[in-house]
Amino acid sequence: MISSSFLPSAPVPTERASQPATMDLESNFEISRTSEFILSRNFTRVALQFPDDLLKHSTKVVNSLRNKLGSANKVGLFVMADTTFGSCCVDEVGASHINADCVIHYGHTCLSPTSTLPAFCVFGKASICISRCVEKLSSYFWTNGKPIVVLYGLEYAHAISQIKGALVEAMPKAKVELNFSDVMCSIINPLEDHRKSEGLLGCLGSCTSNNSLGAATGTRYSLGGLIWDLPEGQRMEDYLLLWIGPDNSAFANIVLTFNGCEIVRYDATEDHLVTDVSQQKRILKRRYYLVERAKDANMVGILVGTLGVAGYLHMIHQMKELIMLAGKKAYTLVMGRPNPAKLANFPECDVFIYVSCAQTALLDSKEFLAPVITPFEAMLAFSRGSQWTGTYVMEFRDLINSSTLEVRNQPEEARFSFLKGGYVEDFELQENGDGDNEISLALGNATEKALQLRDRNPDSLVKGIAKSGAEFFVTRSYHGLEMHANSALPEPYLIGRSGKASGYKDEQSGFHEAIKLVLVG
């Protein structure tokens, strides 16, 4: 999907490699704008980040960039591939390996703010037949009388002004109000954005709690790199949302965030309007279920899903605090992109929180042993008294700001679990509630707890519920190799194996598979 956006006239994949003419490459990869960006800011070491499917063009891009920059300039260009996390985010850690000054990001992006490095994003230009698009859209708009907000995939940003013009022309007498969103900016500047995340929300109203912040002009919304304004007094629910682009995670975010809106999608490659987004709406319900499930969790794993997006550390700390306050146990795990096999190595975790950029955050594969939720969902699940009202926040910048979740002083009530269909209580919380637990008694209580009869029948197949990793380990039937402490004699030493696990030296060779990281300088 993304690769095609860089190749306007490439319907068959095999033609791709041979076809792109220099002109196309120039414009698609925005060589001149890129070089301008580099030169204007005097960057000397530049990292070029390609997603896997664009990697094959990297050498050509480097060549033409080098030509453009001129040989006089000693600008080092580095190609980065195979990002640890989602390829939509700027890989700052990778870039800092080569001490880069900035990152040029190619392909689909979530435009999440970076924390240290400036970045320039090249969205690519997907082909779109403007006349047919306008024809489809205007006929739909005639039948639907609602005012419209037009959102689009960033790869279509290049064609939007034309579409806008054509649409206005096609419906001259229409009373339909059209609102086109703008691309925020293709340059991400870390300092500026960082401040923003610290609370200068004025210029970028968050999509949820912005009513008071809206200036006289109206309310400003931003999502996934797009910004748009609505006149005062209007709510998003009053508008018809039009999305131009494929059904990808960016679209899923839109559907989740504006779940109260009527949404249509124009698919440019198929050239048709999709008015039925029930499948996407289903996601919302599914997320709701996951929140309910998370409420019952005792141990929570925090998965670090980004090392670049500004504020991720803050978010992780916030999550830890939240989990602790909820009387649960948190473990922080860094494992690159999560997959079922990796997560199943932590069967003790009942739920995972995936701290990552908005567009990679929604992981819902049924293959996972435990559900993976977003920080927003974690806030819903773990702060008592907070309720799911339908609003949904994806980007955790917005979450950090709204972190002062007003936990209303509700009458004290045990928590009702919809999975169990009854009241359940979260362990530690109860003890806190007792109030008269003095600190001096804490140790005594802990030992008392430790001395409790854990298992009446040692042969019973059912173990109690573990509240921490250590307790989980105790309930396992296998605890690892057993130490034979009773033999006093020292064991004779044995020569172990050497080599890698995938094929030890004493096993037959030829098993090795080298994984190459492409690093072109």
Added chain:
Amino acid sequence: MVKFTADELRAIMDRKHNIRNMSVIAHVDHGKSTLTDSLVAAAGIIAQEVAGDVRMTDTRADEAERGITIKSTGISLYYEMTDESLKNYKGERQGNEYLINLIDSPGHVDFSSEVTAALRITDGALVVVDCVEGVCVQTETVLRQALGERIRPVLTVNKMDRCFLELQVDGEEAYQTFQRVIENANVIMATYEDPLLGDVQVYPEKGTVAFSAGLHGWAFTLTNFAKMYASKFGVDEAKMMERLWGENFFDPATKKWTTKSTGSATCKRGFVQFCYEPIKQIINTCMNDQKGKLWPMLQKLGVIMKSEEKDLMGKALMKRVMQTWLPASNALLEMMVFHLPSPSKAQKYRVENLYEGPLDDIYANAIRNCDPEGPLMLYVSKMIPASDKGRFYAFGRVFSGKVSTGLKVRIMGPNYVPGEKKDLYVKSVQRTVIWMGKKQETVEDVPCGNTVAMVGLDQFITKNATLTNEKEVDAHPIRAMKFSVSPVVRVAVQCKVASDLPKLVEGLKRLAKSDPMVVCTIEESGEHIVAGAGELHLEICLKDLQEDFMGGAEIIKSDPVVSFRETVLERSCRTVMSKSPNKHNRLYMEARPLEEGLAEAIDDGRIGPRDDPKVRSKILAEEFGWDKDLAKKIWCFGPETTGPNMVVDMCKGVQYLNEIKDSVVAGFQWASKEGAMAEENMRGICFEVCDVVLHADAIHRGGGQIIPTARRVFYASQLTAKPRLLEPVYLVEIQAPEQALGGIYSVLNQKRGHVFEEMQRPGTPLYNIKAYLPVIESFGFSSTLRAATSGQAFPQCVFDHWDMMSSDPLEPGSQAAGHVAEIRKRKGLKEQMTPLSEYEDKL
């Protein structure tokens, strides 16, 4: 016209020998509530005149509308006995005043969880049987339940007025009918012989059977008549009672008692001669308005009528006369006082059923002795919605100690395990209340042996709980109730306006509380599910949800959904293998069906993960023909670690096998919860681990590699073992006259049901039909049946068993495949089942 005050009542609550806690149980429409009303009338809450017309205990509008009881209602009654009538009472007593805590329960099978809750907190039961319809399905069910809880029953043969007015049967025929009814009930009771409870059968000649006409508010036991005749014949009352029932005949011509009918026209059975005939005579006289004959007769009987009552005519007159002559309350209340145990008596033998902990600790002893000074032991059996919207009273019974306003109590929920903190709260009782029909009275405290309602605990109790004093940390809870119905019918609910979701969540929480049987859960797809025992039950629940618990916010409900189970028909056709993601580990497995009856045994808890392995292997070997050693190699049960599926280790000499056990178990819990076909729970599948090949390095055989692999291999073995769907099946009992049978059969056929028993009720034109009916076909069954039989047939459906659907769900176009596709669609899964090749790997 309240005859008693809360203070009076509170005073008598301390006299534990003078308390009777009893429930009224019966088949639907046998007249429980009407009969209860006449009792309430005597205790004085409502005026005597309207007894029989207003159902005091049906406090809900829909109950009145439908004419059935939905919720059980508790009422405290106060009854003062005369010294004379108590002279034969042998048991302990403190004065002549008696407190009767009575609970009226619903008869419809969908609400039988209410009966269970009522039985738990009572010691005796008044079993009401319609004299014409006799012992019906629900009578039998509730009677079994009562005896299981060690509740002592007394019987009343109700709707006597039908005998006199509708059927106009003669004495001997009526006697035979009554005799049969009593016998039928005794047959059921006899099967529950319990040495501690003693003989629970009922005998009219011992006064444990009453004859009543709830609608007209009169009733009698043989005691009434025995008293009347004892002096006349100059014999002992007990002797007279015996003569009034059974094979005792009297010939007024010869004035002789015989044990056989002499054949002479005047020789009649004692009961007919002295009980039935006089009543019949009075009724007939009244109905024919032969007032001239009536007054002398009444005078002879010592019945004094008020002057204004003398102007009544016909039925009204008859009702009045009968109520004055044989008031229902006196007969029934006396029967209860005499023959039902007081709490102090009942708790001596009930403690074994009630208390989970050791039977010699202080809590068991306090319950046994019904000790008001002992530690508090209180069982909350249900939650009653308060007039204050959203709040509930916790209603229960104090078994020992006292509960008082402001007392800090320890709440042990159903999942509480002694020594742990799970499902345990310490909270204060805000108010203690006693219940009197529509009125509640606050009292300072309530001592043991009584029922009580408490305010301020509802946010910590879902349905039931055991309460004790704050400091009694080593008390065990009182055993959880066992319900005879299960929530098999489910609907998904959602709110019409998305922003009402918090309301819905709150409403579901309250709904879950308000009914012992309803279960509110959430599906994987994020839909809220309400599960109930039957269509009617769900209908009532959803009505409550919307109107009472959500403040009228609109909800959308789906069509009823039935949950299926996945099972296998045969052993896997081959040993299947799956490889771990790193290809270094291989699991080999086979699936086979569990032996017949084993899944049920696991359901009943006869076999379970908590058993001693020796006991378990003994049962498995003796009853199910397992190899003794094999029985010791069960790795786990599932889903939820207790379900009716298991994993058995069949490998020999596999290295590191113990290391992966936990991972396989985790994979099994997951797989057995979501089967391969439609992600429904598995049932009755035994997975045998045949062989395991593991990588030599521990790092390559961790949970990450094994858990997903185990899940895949479970699915592969399920799919190779002829997977089948199990559907829930109702046992339907229908009572109808002969001419309705044709309609019943045709409706049943049309709904895939089949009749397995058809029996004519002796002495009646009614037939009793028992049939199996798939739950999925049962929606609208009642109304279809009523339409087809012009309202003569009334079915009672109870979940009975899981039945295997014979068609192959893997074969496109089959009925089972249709169900699978439907479930997958509802759950938002891919329409096509994941093929076997996704789960099974080739070497």
